[in-house]
Amino acid sequence: MRTHQLVLSWIEDQLSAGRLAVGGRLPAERTLAEQLKVSRTSVREAIRILEAMGVVRAGVGSGPESGTVVISDPTSALGSALRLHVATQHLPVADIVETRVLLESWAAAKAPRDAPELADAAALLEAMDVPEGLSVRDFLALDVRFHLALANAAGNTVVSAMMGSLREAIQGYAAELTANLPDWETTASRLRTEHHAILAAVRNGDGGRAAELVAAHIGGFYKEAGLGSDATEPARP
Structure with a gap:
């Protein structure tokens, strides 16, 4: 040693x-x-x-x-390692998307309807609902924070750490893929609508529906952007 x-x-x-x-x-x-x-x-x-x-x-x-x-900051090391491995193409983006679906659909299914993190998610949606002056980069930054808030609402520290570590990688490759979209404004409008539906399902205590909506939301964006991921099956509550 x-x-x-x-x-x-x-x-x-x-x-x-x-x-x-x-x-x-x-x-x-x-x-x-x-x-x-x-x-x-x-x-x-x-x-x-x-x-x-x-x-x-x-x-x-x-x-x-x-x-x-x-101290305790597990997302720091995990995030750095993931970014490096994505850069070396040892972690395919499609695999990261599939991991997102697994983690986020599970979290949406398990999140309590009164979790305090849901208020943060709602505030982020309000910021996304004002498109004037909101660049693609700014929208995606808010989008990632919204998804992290939903993941944190489940109360699982390991899931939160894993999602936090994926944050920069998610925002980075999402930004690159927007160049493949035929009409960003149309896509952004659809994403806003889907965000509100996901949050409503969680707040209504319908975890199964929330999980399905999250999986379709994530998979739909990447399919539209040409990634071709089939990772759209939600985790079951």
Whole structure:
């Protein structure tokens, strides 16, 4: 095992045992190096890896913001990894679309009708309903936030983290695919209508209908844009 991996393994053990928790601080670099009998360079390398993974935040200097603090941001590492693999074409866009359908239709089926996140979703729809001055980029940014709000409404932290990690990838390839649409304004109008129908179904407590609408909504956009994905079957409640 490389020496920086020893540091990572120790920190993982500390987290698992509850001796480290979110908001807690790691020992000072020198202290940790002496305790584990590794070089400070190895400790520094391990901390850089943990920062990239969204597990810690390293501060410098002195005061309340100094030191290496345990945080929890799983979407950071997942999002970076997904974007890189999409760029290398090891994760086909069609597969990501299918994953979206699975996650989002399940979330729509499970979301409680009174989930507070639904108010956020409604506010985002209001912003999308004012087309004047709303660029394609702005619309897609609001669209992604709307879908994230629906996913978060289900209350499953893993699903929320996975959807959050897909956020930039979804917005990026959706923007590219809009160039294939025959009439963006017509498509945008249809998407708005579908958004409202999805939200209404969730608020009415009709999870099965909401799941079907989400699957048709996602699959329909990508088929219209020429992706040809058949991933339109909703998850059943």
